[in-house]
Amino acid sequence: MLPTASPPTSEQRILAAVRALPYGQVAGYGAIARRAGLPGRARMVARILGHNNDPDLPWHRVLRSDGRIAFPAGSSGWEEQIRRLHAEGVQVNNGKVCMPLAEDTLDAAFWAPR
DNA sequence: CTGATGACGGCGC
């Protein structure tokens, strides 16, 4: 590697965490920030997504911690996100994703009584 | 430098 290698910026780590979301899976802003090594920066994740211009970025898999679409109901972004989630087989009810967040799923699996 | 804003989160009532 180049000797001038610099540490990844917070923005890059956040984008990487979003790209790491598997198809048909969703996560909250706080969860993404946490995975990026930036606990408490949920708002920073939101700002990055709002300024991102990468068509390959699965931003539609990022929701609020309660599983709701972050955009105002009825807005173009709101409809677009639901449209994309539906395309991945994720069911959405009145702006609410009908499935547990990725982090909750992993946590539930870990704590499951088996 | 100070104050306001935002694709948020958590807790209290």
Next chain:
DNA sequence: TGCGCCGCCATCA
């Protein structure tokens, strides 16, 4: 269950 307030942090006016 729903609503409101406060906390966190980076960016903007």
